[in-house]
Amino acid sequence: MEYILVTEQHEPFVALVQLNRPKDLNALNLQLMQELSEALHQLDKNERVRAIIITGNEQAFAAGADIKQMADRSAVDMLRIDQFSTWDQIRKTKKPLIAAVSGFALGGGCELAMTCDMIIASETAKFGQPEIKIGVMPGAGGTQRLTKAIGKAKAMELVLTGRFLSAEEAMGYGLVNKVVPVEMYLREAVQLGREIAQMAPIAAQLAKEAVNRSFETHLDEGLHFERKNFYLAFASEDQKEGMKAFIEKRKADYKGR
Ligand code: CO8
Numbered sequence: 001m002e003y004i005l006v007t008e009q010h011e012p013f014v015a016l017v018q019l020n021r022p023k024d025l026n027a028l029n030l031q032l033m034q035e036l037s038e039a040l041h042q043l044d045k046n047e048r049v050r051a052i053i054i055t056g057n058e059q060a061f062a063a064g065a066d067i068k069q070m071a072d073r074s075a076v077d078m079l080r081i082d083q084f085s086t087w088d089q090i091r092k093t094k095k096p097l098i099a100a101v102s103g104f105a106l107g108g109g110c111e112l113a114m115t116c117d118m119i120i121a122s123e124t125a126k127f128g129q130p131e132i133k134i135g136v137m138p139g140a141g142g143t144q145r146l147t148k149a150i151g152k153a154k155a156m157e158l159v160l161t162g163r164f165l166s167a168e169e170a171m172g173y174g175l176v177n178k179v180v181p182v183e184m185y186l187r188e189a190v191q192l193g194r195e196i197a198q199m200a201p202i203a204a205q206l207a208k209e210a211v212n213r214s215f216e217t218h219l220d221e222g223l224h225f226e227r228k229n230f231y232l233a234f235a236s237e238d239q240k241e242g243m244k245a246f247i248e249k250r251k252a253d254y255k256g257r
Pocket residue numbers: 023024025027028033063064065066067068069083104106107108109130131134137138139140
């Protein structure tokens with residue numbers, strides 16, 4: 001892997017994936033996205049991993065798709081390259097994904113953070129969809145996820161003006177889970193990952209799937225889906241262990257089975 005660094009066991013059961021093109025503010029070129037997708041696919045299959053953190057560096061989570069790589073492409077080139085198949089793959093990650101964001105999370109960078117399940121931001125984080133300033137528009141889910149996260153009026157403003165949201169504003173709009181000083185954002189994300197990693201992995205996976213379903217369907221179908229996953233949790237050994245541990249007043253020992 002050239003553009004990402006993977007630390008499988010940053011903490012017990014928590015993996016860390018760092019975007020690593022610092023000179024270009026972690027601009028998301030095709031290779032980086034391919035590597036990220038592959039890494040997440042592997043971590044998703046790895047039984048020693050229960051939560052995954054995606055991060056950049058203090059200056060940038062990612063400043064968007066690689067403009068230099070895209071600038072001369074035609075619509076047909078873009079269609080043939082089909083870069084969004086890697087994004088679709090990332091979206092299929094079953095384990096909880098936490099974005100640890102500092103500095104710029106713009107365009108595809110903001111979209112990648114929003115593809116994650118939760119966002120921990122440093123005070124310096126800046127979120128935005130500035131594609132309009134370079135003659136295009138969001139293409140990796142920004143118009144949909146940002147609107148669902150912060151509401152139509154504000155999303156429309158960001159998408160049509162390219163303005164950035166500060167971490168504080170993003171917190172106010174419910175885009176991020178927590179804002180912390182820059183020296184703490186990664187630690188905070190890992191701590192959140194560690195807390196989730198202590199839960200029953202199958203239940204976490206089923207719950208993530210059900211919460212995400214609420215964005216894709218109407219209430220009736222969503223409730224039906226939730227109920228099925230709830231029943232499915234009873235097929236796991238961890239459900240027996242979790243409930244037994246509660247009754248026996250001890251800590252549950254989850255095996256992910
Ligand atoms: N693509 C390529 N290179 C970039 C990008 C980018 N998105 N962003 C920054 N860089 C490069 C700069 O070109 C520069 O390189 P060099 O030193 O070789 O000239 C280096 O990173 C540092 O950048 P700046 O000198 O510009 O740093 P500043 O601190 O002055 O400015 C900004 C920082 C404000 C973040 C500025 O770099 C900027 O505006 N970047 C572009 C932001 C943007 O428009 N993002 C949206 C891109 S389009 C997009 O994301 C579409 C998403 C849908 C498809 C998703 C598929 C992956």
